[in-house]
Amino acid sequence: MVKLYREDVLDFPLDKWQREAFLDFDEKITHKTFRFPCIPAYQGYKLNQLRFGFADDPRKEKAALELANLLEAYGATSKDMGVYTALIVFFKTPPDLKNLYNVYDFEQIFWKLLNRVNLFDKEEWIESISTNPDHSSWEYCFNRERYFMYCATPAHRNRKSRYFPTFMLAITPRWVLEEFSASQEKADRMKEMIRKRLVDYDEVPPHPELKWYGGPDNFEWKQYYLRDNDSTLPACPFKHVWKKQDE
Numbered sequence: 001m002v003k004l005y006r007e008d009v010l011d012f013p014l015d016k017w018q019r020e021a022f023l024d025f026d027e028k029i030t031h032k033t034f035r036f037p038c039i040p041a042y043q044g045y046k047l048n049q050l051r052f053g054f055a056d057d058p059r060k061e062k063a064a065l066e067l068a069n070l071l072e073a074y075g076a077t078s079k080d081m082g083v084y085t086a087l088i089v090f091f092k093t094p095p096d097l098k099n100l101y102n103v104y105d106f107e108q109i110f111w112k113l114l115n116r117v118n119l120f121d122k123e124e125w126i127e128s129i130s131t132n133p134d135h136s137s138w139e140y141c142f143n144r145e146r147y148f149m150y151c152a153t154p155a156h157r158n159r160k161s162r163y164f165p166t167f168m169l170a171i172t173p174r175w176v177l178e179e180f181s182a183s184q185e186k187a188d189r190m191k192e193m194i195r196k197r198l199v200d201y202d203e204v205p206p207h208p209e210l211k212w213y214g215g216p217d218n219f220e221w222k223q224y225y226l227r228d229n230d231s232t233l234p235a236c237p238f239k240h241v242w243k244k245q246d247e
Helices: 016-030 039-046 061-080 095-100 103-118 174-180 184-201 239-246
Strands: 050-055 086-091 140-142 145-152 168-173
Touching: 016 039, 016 050, 016 086, 039 050, 039 184, 050 061, 061 086, 061 103, 061 140, 061 145, 061 168, 103 140, 103 145, 145 174, 168 174
Parallel strands: 050 086
Antiparallel strands: 086 168, 140 145, 145 168
């Protein structure tokens, strides 16, 4: 049975890896000198608007079901959590996964996981969102909610903003991002601050695919999993799922 936690997660009985993952997150998000680039994530954490969940080894089918259940539970209540909310999911990352898999291996795991999770979606795809990942309106949807997906792994080295000791997803509802963009002036100022922090935080320049939703040259899927360099997959691995749904 999956459970959504608030920031008091350490008050609950947890496995050792779960406790360590949360403590690692706390350190990363609140570090005073090595400031995490995503300012809204820091605000969400400080305001106790983030929710946390745990799932099994992401290579396992069980992990996909657990993530689907977490998304369903989170989506049902997220609008009551505040405008900085997001779902943070830590995955069990055994030594072989942590030490032997590289950035490209984790990339395959990430997309396989999203494909598997989609099979547990009980609702129809949102009509206004294209099923073609190469359309500017496309984004990941589950249970009639739209989400931005962020993946961090133990294999990332240069792009430290995408490094985490365990495989981790940060999942932000689209409505949160729309609130963030409601004031163009404030949104532009925040984007500038985030980008400056990103330059200071990472050992490589910001990835060229970091763009803004809805722009004609923006493809959301390319931002979900950023490699340690500027390269990206030539095609979205999620595409075959939509072909099945469109038949």
